[in-house]
Structures are given as C-alpha cells and as structure tokens.
Amino acid sequence: xxxxxxxxxxxxxxxxxxxxxxxxxxxxxxxxxxxxxxxxxxxxxxxxxxxxxxxxxxxxxxxxxxxxxxxxxxxxxxxxxxxxxxxxxxxxxxxxxxxxxxxxxxxxxxxxxxxxxxxxxxxxxxxxxxxxxxxxxxxxxxxxxxx
Numbered sequence: 001x002x003x004x005x006x007x008x009x010x011x012x013x014x015x016x017x018x019x020x021x022x023x024x025x026x027x028x029x030x031x032x033x034x035x036x037x038x039x040x041x042x043x044x045x046x047x048x049x050x051x052x053x054x055x056x057x058x059x060x061x062x063x064x065x066x067x068x069x070x071x072x073x074x075x076x077x078x079x080x081x082x083x084x085x086x087x088x089x090x091x092x093x094x095x096x097x098x099x100x101x102x103x104x105x106x107x108x109x110x111x112x113x114x115x116x117x118x119x120x121x122x123x124x125x126x127x128x129x130x131x132x133x134x135x136x137x138x139x140x141x142x143x144x145x146x147x
Contacts, residue, residue, distance in 0.1 A: 003037075003039075003041065003042060003083065003086065003102075004083060006030060006032045006033065007030075007080060007083065007086045009032070011030055011031055011032045012028055012029070012030060012031070013027075013028070013029055013030075013031035014026075014027070014028050015027040015028075022056065022057055023056075023057055023058040023093070023094065024057045024058055024059055024092075024093065025058075025091070025092070025093040026059070026090075026091070026092040026093065027089070027090070027091055027141070027142060028089065028090040029088060029089035029090070029138075029142040030086075030087075030088050030089065033088060033135070033138070033139075035135060035139050039102070039135060041083075041104050042083075042085070042086070042102040042103060042104050044102075044103040044104075044106050044129060045088075045100060045101065045102060045103065045129065045135070045137065045138065046085065046100075046101045046103050046106060046109060046127060046128070046129045047098055047099070047100055047101075047127065047128045047129070048075075048098070048099040048101070048125050048126075048127055049096055049097070049098050049125060049126050049127075049128070050068055050071070050096065050097045050098075050123070050124060050125050051095060051096045051124065052064045052068075052095055052096065052097070053095065054094065054095035058092075058093050058094045058095060059092065060092070060097070067123075068097055071116075071123050071125070072087070072090070072099065074116040075099075075101075075112070075113055075116055078112040078113070078115065078116050079101065079103075079108075079109055079112055083104065084103070084104055084105050084108045084109055084112065085101045085102060085103040085104060085105075085109045086101065086102050087099060087100070087101055088100050088101065088102050088138055089138060089141065089142050091141060100137075100138055100141075102135075103129075106129055110127075
C-alpha cells in the first residue's frame with residue numbers, strides 16, 4: 001500500500017493506557033503503517049514536542065488541548081497537502097505531547113512550520129529530527145498492529 005493512499009484513508013487507531021499510579025498515556029497513530037513497507041520517499045522523521053502543565057493523570061488542561069489541536073490542524077494541513085510530510089503518530093503523557101511526522105523534505109517542513117506560527121506568540125514547541133530509515137522509534141512506541 002502506498003503512503004498517499006494510507007494518509008488519504010485517515011486510518012487512525014486510538015489507545016490509552018493507565019498505569020498503577022493513575023497516570024495515562026494516550027496514543028493515536030496510523031495503524032496501517034508496517035515495518036516491511038517501503039519508506040523511500042519519507043525516510044526522515046521529525047518529532048515535535050509541546051510541554052504542558054499536567055494534571056494528576058499527566059494530561060493537559062482543556063484550553064491547552066484546544067491549542068494543541070489547532071497547532072496539529074495547521075501544520076498537518078500545511079505539509080500533507082502535497083505529502084511533504086505526514087503525521088504518523090501522537091503520544092501524550094507526563095506533561096508533554098509528541099507528534100511524529102514522516103518527512104520527505106525537512107527544510108520545506110520547517111519553512112511551512114514557520115509560516116503557520118502566529119505572530120507575537122509562537123507555539124511552545126521544540127523539534128528533534130532523525131534520519132532513521134527503519135522507523136524503529138515509531139514502531140517501538142506504537143507497535144505493529146498488522147504484523
């Protein structure tokens with residue numbers, strides 16, 4: 001299955017895990033990605049982190065959730081229109097949210113990210129990129145539901 005078809009089908013899986021201390025981990029990811037797929041065009045991954053003040057379960061307050069949702073919508077619309085990148089997974093826990101984007105062109109992704117940033121009050125994010133070709137990080141976090 002090709003990446004464009006997977007992204008256009010919007011095949012999201014949602015999972016939550018609760019630990020003994022009551023903290024939560026929320027996972028949202030494309031469940032049709034498989035470690036045996038060809039990722040030739042989107043070998044670079046970019047992780048975007050947003051730290052927040054967590055409640056007793058490690059989750060954000062409603063207003064922060066809304067801001068993060070708006071951010072995700074803006075950046076995904078900017079990079080998925082021509083598959084410069086696509087959102088593969090989202091992890092929320094312990095006072096942070098992490099978005100994992102699969103990128104064809106990191107420089108273009110960063111340019112588009114800068115273009116969606118509101119003037120005067122930038123989004124409170126930081127970035128980490130990797131050129132892991134095996135997608136080992138993604139599959140380590142989200143598993144392979146299709147194996």
